[in-house]
Amino acid sequence: MLASIRCPQKAKADFASLWELWISISSPNPGAGKMFREKRYVLVCTNEREADHPKGSCTNCGSLEVRERMKLLLEEKNLKSRARILATSCMDVCENGAVVCVMPDNVWYGGVRPEDAEEIVEKHLVNGEPVERLLIPEEMSGLSLFG
Numbered sequence: 001m002l003a004s005i006r007c008p009q010k011a012k013a014d015f016a017s018l019w020e021l022w023i024s025i026s027s028p029n030p031g032a033g034k035m036f037r038e039k040r041y042v043l044v045c046t047n048e049r050e051a052d053h054p055k056g057s058c059t060n061c062g063s064l065e066v067r068e069r070m071k072l073l074l075e076e077k078n079l080k081s082r083a084r085i086l087a088t089s090c091m092d093v094c095e096n097g098a099v100v101c102v103m104p105d106n107v108w109y110g111g112v113r114p115e116d117a118e119e120i121v122e123k124h125l126v127n128g129e130p131v132e133r134l135l136i137p138e139e140m141s142g143l144s145l146f147g
């Protein structure tokens with residue numbers, strides 16, 4: 001079972017600022033940075049490796065099913081304007097698969113199963129509260145996305 005340790009507020013703020021900066025310089029829309037504060041982007045690792053690979057992979061832990069379940073839930077609950085589900089490659093915390101990162105909150109979930117999708121959608125995407133029991137411990141979280 002994963003420990004419930006959240007990222008320090010300063011690290012969260014710094015990461016969110018980097019995210020916003022990246023969005024603003026990579027988008028032709030100058031208002032994009034503001035839009036990203038209002039909408040959440042759920043990054044689901046769908047990296048695939050051979051079943052016997054020592055690092056494992058999120059697809060072997062069911063990330064494709066997690067992603068599909070979350071997409072369906074957003075559609076069913078009419079939440080597509082509030083959040084978007086994106087498939088990513090490896091986010092370098094493979095031992096925690098299946099890995100899901102919610103931006104710009106910089107909240108990292110590990111060991112996510114399809115049956116956890118509804119709780120993440122309801123609790124985090126709708127009510128803004130991270131699902132504590134699925135948080136990746138701070139020292140393992142992927143604050144290295146930009147470094």
Ligand code: FES
Pocket residue numbers: 045046047048056057058059089090091092093094095097099
């Ligand atoms: S395979 Fe998912 S984080 Fe590396």
